[in-house]
Amino acid sequence: GDSVTQMEGPVTLSEEAFLTINCTYTATGYPSLFWYVQYPGEGLQLLLKATKADDKGSNKGFEATYRKETTSFHLEKGSVQVSDSAVYFCALSALIKAAGNKLTFGGGTRVLVKP
Amino acid sequence: DVKVTQSSRYLVKRTGEKVFLECVQDMDHENMFWYRQDPGLGLRLIYFSYDVKMKEKGDIPEGYSVSREKKERFSLILESASTNQTSMYLCASSLPPTGVGRETQYFGPGTRLLVL
Numbered sequence: 001g002d003s004v005t006q007m008e009g010p011v012t013l014s015e016e017a018f019l020t021i022n023c024t025y026t027a028t029g030y031p032s033l034f035w036y037v038q039y040p041g042e043g044l045q046l047l048l049k050a051t052k053a054d055d056k057g058s059n060k061g062f063e064a065t066y067r068k069e070t071t072s073f074h075l076e077k078g079s080v081q082v083s084d085s086a087v088y089f090c091a092l093s094a095l096i097k098a099a100g101n102k103l104t105f106g107g108g109t110r111v112l113v114k115p
Numbered sequence: 116d117v118k119v120t121q122s123s124r125y126l127v128k129r130t131g132e133k134v135f136l137e138c139v140q141d142m143d144h145e146n147m148f149w150y151r152q153d154p155g156l157g158l159r160l161i162y163f164s165y166d167v168k169m170k171e172k173g174d175i176p177e178g179y180s181v182s183r184e185k186k187e188r189f190s191l192i193l194e195s196a197s198t199n200q201t202s203m204y205l206c207a208s209s210l211p212p213t214g215v216g217r218e219t220q221y222f223g224p225g226t227r228l229l230v231l
Contacts, residue, residue: 105157
């Protein structure tokens with residue numbers, strides 16, 4: 001079945017450091033790929049997405065490129081802020097019925113940015 | 116702006132109680148989902164619904180049931196709560212995946228359930 005693997009945290013960084021969170025996936029077909037972020041005490045928010053190979057999703061300074069050849073969707077940010085402290089989830093979307101899709105999530109990576 | 120609301124942020128229940136978790140979305144989405152979130156396991160799909168009165172089992176449906184009587188409302192029911200159902204429960208909604216990008220799911224704030 002489909003699966004998503006992402007690096008375990010926690011990842012602790014200083015402000016303005018470079019952040020990379022690795023994500024690889026296993027899926028049949030050509031899923032859409034997502035990064036969701038969960039800030040403390042909140043639900044998940046969509047951070048960015050990519051729907052086909054070589055697409056780059058970007059938002060709030062974060063980027064991720066859909067790499068079909070390496071089945072990866074690594075998240076990067078060039079200069080993190082304290083406000084980026086959160087849990088980040090990589091996910092893929094696969095069709096399970098004509099009217100419905102399913103998200104398969106990685107285990108989440110907690111990021112802590114220190115001033 | 117998209118909005119998914121859940122009836123409670125925190126709940127404490129006793130083993131054996133029947134528990135109802137409510138979710139409402141105001142985006143006229145056809146599809147609605149219930150997930151549970153546990154540390155290190157990410158989110159796992161319990162049930163989903165792609166139309167009123169329709170439901171499909173997800174990956175971990177045992178011990179749960181759902182109800183969707185109206186398009187905007189999707190309820191998760193724990194028939195007889197057990198301690199291993201202590202978790203964070205997240206509701207989500209989306210459009211049908213009939214076009215690129217339409218499958219994006221929008222999440223509520225979550226309900227943290229403690230079963231004693």
